[in-house]
Amino acid sequence: MSEQLTLPAEARDRAGKGASRALRRDGRVPAVIYGEKKEALSIHVEEKLLSKMLSTGHFMNSVVMIDFKGKPQRTLPKAVDFHPVSSRPIHVDFLRIGEHTKVYVAIPMRFDNEEESPGLKRGGVLNVVVHELEIVCDAANIPNEIHVSLEGLEIGDSLHISNVSLPHGVVPANQDEDFTVATIVAPSAMKAEEEETAPEGEVPTVGEGEEAAGEGGEPAEGGSSEE
Numbered sequence: 355m356s357e358q359l360t361l362p363a364e365a366r367d368r369a370g371k372g373a374s375r376a377l378r379r380d381g382r383v384p385a386v387i388y389g390e391k392k393e394a395l396s397i398h399v400e401e402k403l404l405s406k407m408l409s410t411g412h413f414m415n416s417v418v419m420i421d422f423k424g425k426p427q428r429t430l431p432k433a434v435d436f437h438p439v440s441s442r443p444i445h446v447d448f449l450r451i452g453e454h455t456k457v458y459v460a461i462p463m464r465f466d467n468e469e470e471s472p473g474l475k476r477g478g479v480l481n482v483v484v485h486e487l488e489i490v491c492d493a494a495n496i497p498n499e500i501h502v503s504l505e506g507l508e509i510g511d512s513l514h515i516s517n518v519s520l521p522h523g524v525v526p527a528n529q530d531e532d533f534t535v536a537t538i539v540a541p542s543a544m545k546a547e548e549e550e551t552a553p554e555g556e557v558p559t560v561g562e563g564e565e566a567a568g569e570g571g572e573p574a575e576g577g578s579s580e581e
Contacts, residue, residue, distance in 0.1 A: 357526040359407055362421045366396040374445075383443050387420060387429055389450035397422060404443055408434065412498050415459050420448060429459055430493065455493045458527055464499045465536065473509040473538040480504070481537045487521070488527035497521050503536060512537045 366373070366384060374384045377398050386408060387395040397420070407413045413431055420427040429448035437444050463484055468474050487500050502518050513535045515526055 356460055358417045359413070360419045360421055360426075361399050361403060361407070362401045365422070366398050369396065374456060377561055378442075378444060383446060385446040385448060385560070387422075387427060387448045387450050388401065391452060395422070395427075399446070401443065405445065408443065412462075413462055415496055415498065417451070417493055417496065419450065426537050428453060428493070430459070453494060456490055457493045457496065458488065459490050459496055461500050463502055463535065464485055465504055467503050467505040468525040469505045470505040471507045471538065472505075473507050473511060476509060477541060478509040478538045479541055481539050482535075483537065484515075484533070484535045487515075487518075487535075489524050490527055491521075491524045495521070497524060500524075504536075504538075507538050509538050509540050518542055 363385065366377070366380075377384055378401070381401045382398040383401045383404055384397055385397050386395060397551070407416075407418075410416075414455075415433075417430050418431055428451055430451050431446060432449045433447040434441065434443055435445040442580050463482070463486065465480060465482065468480070471478070474480060489497075489500075491497070500518065501519065502513065504513075505512070514532045515528075515535055516532045518535060520526075
């Protein structure tokens with residue numbers, strides 16, 4: 355289960371780009387808490403602590419308790435904006451949720467037991483179709499990863515979502531189809547697939563104002579050759 359994080363926050367007294375830039379210069383990141391049919395709350399959090407949480411790799415799948423004025427607010431991160439050059443976080447959106455709210459999150463897929471796949475042992479290649487699975491689950495039971503066993507899979511076999519053992523209370527967000535999660539393909543099949551999807555080579559075209567050359571490098575009719 356994903357761990358619960360705690361992030362202290364303070365109120366933003368002023369709005370606007372100038373106020374946000376001033377906060378960032380002080381090592382703070384502007385943020386907002388919304389949802390649960392309550393008024394949106396403008397806050398700011400410590401950049402160093404936020405960056406540490408982001409580095410875990412599962413920040414977006416974790417319940418974050420925002421400690422605001424001594425009153426914790428249960429939230430789920432919904433969006434993080436980063437500076438295009440420095441990649442520092444510059445704004446965060448938090449969705450306010452109840453303790454057992456049903457939430458939609460994207461969870462990384464982890465493929466286990468490769469050594470128990472006959473197809474992989476014979477040189478087959480694991481072709482992952484779904485790297486992150488969108489699920490619906492209780493906010494109190496968000497998994498860190500979805501584990502998928504490759505045991506017994508041969509070259510040519512496909513794993514569908516119906517073959518994946520999901521944690522209790524977790525269901526795919528897309529329940530309308532039994533979509534493919536991964537396949538075991540032969541190396542030659544993988545290469546052929548890449549060649550089929552590769553863009554065709556561009557055919558050189560005559561630029562504006564240029565004249566096409568004839569066979570043997572001679573200028574086309576009407577053209578002139580340089581001495």
